[in-house]
């Protein structure tokens with residue numbers, strides 16, 4: 001009986017996001033999760049098998065094409081991951097193929113590229129064609145990049161019709177297993193009957209199997225190997241070679257520490273969840289340095305002892321060698337590492353080791369949530385509140401939700417670890433849906449660093465106008481006198497310019513949405529980018545009538561200049577998007593600081609996370625206001641998280657440390673709560689505000705982003721989008737996005753809210769479908785973001 005496969009082809013197109021049926025040739029081993037190559041119209045495409053059947057009615061039907069090829073020895077995706085792609089596509093309103101592609105480790109994809117060659121008969125004149133004649137077939141994309149004049153509409157078709165060029169498609173297989181030929185000694189030979197080279201080979205192989213490439217290096221040719229093989233003295237076999245991301249690194253094995261009482265309680269809760277008891281999610285709420293990582297390590301060991309695998313997710317930026325080192329020291333070979341800095345080959349091999357059950361634990365950034373364990377026991381999200389767990393391109397999934405889904409499938413436990421849990425998670429714990437495990441003290445009773453809040457309004461009143469307040473200058477002086485180090489944080493995102501009164505600290509906000517109004521330089525207007533509200537730039541402060549009202553924003557470079565004015569001899573390392581564009585720059589800058597070649601590290605958010613420098617006795621926050629006044633409903637939460645995290649960088653060594661936070665809003669609850677390390681106080685205030693204004697986690701939101709080159713069209717499309725919802729739908733916008741123009745594309749957004757997710761998704765899906773089939777959609781791109789991290 002014929003077998004048929006349901007294939008999703010690798011084309012990102014809404015209309016083609018459905019399975020197509022292909023016949024499976026009887027000699028071919030296609031399984032659910034296999035990647036295949038199929039004919040599709042005139043092309044060949046990569047596809048994913050999501051189902052198999054032997055429907056006899058299909059056998060009669062003509063016109064069903066055959067699968068041409070299976071791409072991997074064993075399916076790269078498990079059946080569970082194939083199911084996940086269906087659930088995820090419905091959950092985040094994206095294409096199923098988006099998920100299937102996102103799951104496959106990077107660099108593995110089978111792709112097709114267009115190539116072009118010169119086939120004309122007369123000498124070409126243009127440089128572009130001369131280049132082709134001289135260089136043979138070349139990749140079309142690269143050629144067009146060098147000769148953009150060829151990219152005119154119709155140009156290529158004309159050249160093709162005139163027989164001057166020929167286009168073709170070439171396939172790239174992507175990465176696979178790395179194969180090597182290894183020789184084994186199978187028959188101890190009488191040395192006297194061997195030639196010199198043969199004897200040399202036998203000598204080497206007596207010590208153990210050896211790769212042919214290695215034998216060649218030692219002077220044994222392939223011909224010698226073949227002659228020995230013919231005589232039955234050795235045999236050769238093809239084996240795969242593992243590309244090990246941790247190769248050559250030494251890890252001193254480390255045993256479990258004996259758990260503290262609080263750690264023991266957390267481990268017991270996790271154990272109970274592991275045993276299949278609900279709730280299966282544990283919120284591990286522990287201050288920085290309270291021993292969360294040790295809890296993870298021991299829970300993973302328990303899970304492995306039960307024969308089950310674990311996944312540990314860390315925010316990309318925290319995936320420092322330090323973290324990997326701790327895992328490798330505990331689990332050695334049983335750790336698989338998955339992150340974007342690995343080569344494609346390493347990633348592929350680590351993936352296969354997980355699928356084959358060779359690894360106990362996979363540690364990686366967001367996409368490691370797809371690690372193909374067949375028997376998963378535990379999923380850990382470290383720093384679970386981090387926004388990097390949400391992918392900001394399709395599929396726009398959140399790793400936390402996928403963790404919960406996979407845990408449901410495997411009866412596995414989920415551990416969400418954080419010093420500042422997301423409001424979403426904290427709410428679930430309060431509702432009794434998660435187990436709450438607090439770790440309230442730092443290990444060894446190390447104190448939390450004291451946090452000093454400096455009121456910058458008072459500084460101004462006292463006639464002190466520097467961006468460094470007097471208390472911060474004094475603290476820096478002390479650091480330099482004691483030959484310690486300081487970290488200065490300047491949280492700044494390019495677009496976030498808000499207007500603030502330097503005398504009273506008043507910030508211009510939208511009364512309806514409670515977000516900071518954004519300053520538009522060109523029109524001298526202030527605009528709320530949630531609703532349509534706008535107002536003119538005020539000449540005086542509406543609250544205190546002060547004249548020092550101005551838009552706000554300072555760069556790290558300016559901070560460095562200012563610092564040098566006060567301390568001319570100080571050595572500074574700067575860590576921000578400008579200084580870290582080159583590969584490896586990030587680590588290099590940190591090493592400079594680590595080796596004490598710099599006294600001060602100035603940086604953006606990047607300096608807040610994961611760094612552990614025992615000589616840092618001071619952390620200074622240049623202005624907390626840039627975080628508070630981000631035009632975003634999560635601004636308060638982000639501020640609290642940032643301040644807590646950056647405070648955790650101070651006083652890690654025996655010398656202790658302190659934190660100085662400069663602000664124009666010292667009374668803001670996020671700042672007060674960070675000062676006293678009081679999460680509960682923060683939660684109480686923040687949740688009241690969110691509930692009142694109808695923001696998550698008390699509502700659900702979907703952001704519909706419309707973009708295109710023609711601004712008028714984009715605006716029209718956005719209004720049209722709004723008209724597709726029922727009259728009583730709760731809609732914010734249309735309004736320009738916080739970043740209004742990216743690479744020539746104008747961007748507008750429409751935000752839809754509802755208290756429940758299901759009806760919201762249904763309404764949005766319906767509207768998006770109608771939108772795509774309508775004239776206003778022409779030349780406008782729609783992208784849908786369910787549960788956006790920011791608006």
Ligand code: ADP
Pocket residue numbers: 257258259260263286287288289290291292293294295443
């Ligand atoms: P967190 O992940 O919460 O920041 P860590 O697990 O990194 O905390 O622990 C902080 C420090 O305390 C580390 O140096 C760790 O080795 C040490 N530590 C953790 N648990 C214990 C324990 N039970 N006994 C002794 N030292 C511990």
Ligand code: ZN
Pocket residue numbers: 510511512513514528529530531532533
């Ligand atoms: Zn508003």
